[in-house]
Amino acid sequence: xxxxxxxxxxxxxxxxxxxxxxxxxxxxxxxxxxxxxxxxxxxxxxxxxxxxxxxxxxxxxxxxxxxxxxxxxxxxxxxxxxxxxxxxxxxxxxxxxxxxxxxxxxxxxxxxxxxxxxxxxxxxxxxxxxxxxxxxxxxxxxxxxxxxxxxxxxxxxxxxxxxxxxxxxxxx
Amino acid sequence: xxxxxxxxxxxxxxxxxxxxxxxxxxxxxxxxxxxxxxxxxxxxxxxxxxxxxxxxxxxxxxxxxxxxxxxxxxxxxxxxxxxxxxxxxxxxxxxxxxxxxxxxxxxxxxxxxxxxxxxxxxxxxxxxxxxxxxxxxxxxxxxxxxxxxxxxxxxxxxxxxxxxxxxxxxxxxxxxxxxxxxxxxxxx
Numbered sequence: 001x002x003x004x005x006x007x008x009x010x011x012x013x014x015x016x017x018x019x020x021x022x023x024x025x026x027x028x029x030x031x032x033x034x035x036x037x038x039x040x041x042x043x044x045x046x047x048x049x050x051x052x053x054x055x056x057x058x059x060x061x062x063x064x065x066x067x068x069x070x071x072x073x074x075x076x077x078x079x080x081x082x083x084x085x086x087x088x089x090x091x092x093x094x095x096x097x098x099x100x101x102x103x104x105x106x107x108x109x110x111x112x113x114x115x116x117x118x119x120x121x122x123x124x125x126x127x128x129x130x131x132x133x134x135x136x137x138x139x140x141x142x143x144x145x146x147x148x149x150x151x152x153x154x155x156x157x158x159x160x161x162x163x164x165x166x167x168x169x170x171x172x
Numbered sequence: 173x174x175x176x177x178x179x180x181x182x183x184x185x186x187x188x189x190x191x192x193x194x195x196x197x198x199x200x201x202x203x204x205x206x207x208x209x210x211x212x213x214x215x216x217x218x219x220x221x222x223x224x225x226x227x228x229x230x231x232x233x234x235x236x237x238x239x240x241x242x243x244x245x246x247x248x249x250x251x252x253x254x255x256x257x258x259x260x261x262x263x264x265x266x267x268x269x270x271x272x273x274x275x276x277x278x279x280x281x282x283x284x285x286x287x288x289x290x291x292x293x294x295x296x297x298x299x300x301x302x303x304x305x306x307x308x309x310x311x312x313x314x315x316x317x318x319x320x321x322x323x324x325x326x327x328x329x330x331x332x333x334x335x336x337x338x339x340x341x342x343x344x345x346x347x348x349x350x351x352x353x354x355x356x357x358x359x360x
Contacts, residue, residue: 139295169288
């Protein structure tokens with residue numbers, strides 16, 4: 001896959017999402033199902049890398065680019081992440097009042113709600129790949145319960161999950 | 173339109189870069205915490221940005237495609253120093269973390285030969301599934317109140333089903349949801 005194609009596919013995912021992780025279903029559809037450039041395991045690892053880093057959500061796209069084409073692919077991913085946010089500038093210039101229209105707001109709410117359904121649907125194949133025994137299942141359930149209460153503790157959860165996986169290996 | 177100058181002096185691009193670098197990469201708590209920190213520093217303390225400039229950037233960042241907090245950085249810094257300010261802020265907020273992501277991904281590949289590392293990575297992949305589940309819950313949770321739970325359940329359930337059992341692409345599902353939201357008004 002050429003870098004331009006990689007950038008365009010990643011940008012297609014970021015430009016059609018309205019928060020960090022809602023690009024995920026589009027990414028999986030294109031890179032795992034359609035072009036077979038990525039496995040579910042690599043996509044899952046990309047999410048871990050994105051969540052473990054500081055800064056904004058959504059940087060897992062950089063990791064996806066790296067998996068597909070190394071450092072140049074990571075740069076293409078970076079470019080795909082930073083391009084759509086600049087659309088706010090023409091919006092600031094021309095669309096300030098339009099954003100408050102009730103129907104526009106309602107459409108955006110519907111897109112956000114739909115994204116929740118899409119993320120859940122896309123999560124299933126990753127769960128089938130990653131939750132392949134009692135220990136991973138226990139780690140996932142404990143992580144889910146913890147994150148529901150302490151939403152911003154992803155780095156802590158990743159570190160604890162790595163330690164639990166390591167402990168499971170040492171004890172088996 | 174750019175903000176009326178509220179600060180005594182116009183900040184240099186270098187100062188804008190350093191400020192957004194620190195606020196976006198060293199503030200824990202996700203996008204809302206970063207935007208709150210930017211309010212404290214740029215509106216209240218440094219007075220680079222007016223309250224109105226902050227508010228419109230915040231509102232439009234919510235409906236700008238891509239990562240909300242990066243759109244907010246672009247919009248708020250554009251209010252301060254036009255396009256050069258916006259570019260400096262977005263690069264400061266994203267590139268250092270992007271480099272960390274590349275290093276972590278490279279580390280993932282390099283660690284595959286060690287059994288212990290593979291076990292640790294398997295643990296993180298299980299946690300990642302939980303993160304996706306939590307992300308979906310967090311997207312849906314605000315809409316599960318008395319006035320909106322019906323459209324929330326119908327739209328989320330239909331989206332789930334369409335992606336799972338039909339040939340529709342995710343973008344097609346999102347487009348259908350947008351049209352549904354225009355026709356079926358979801359209250360604020």
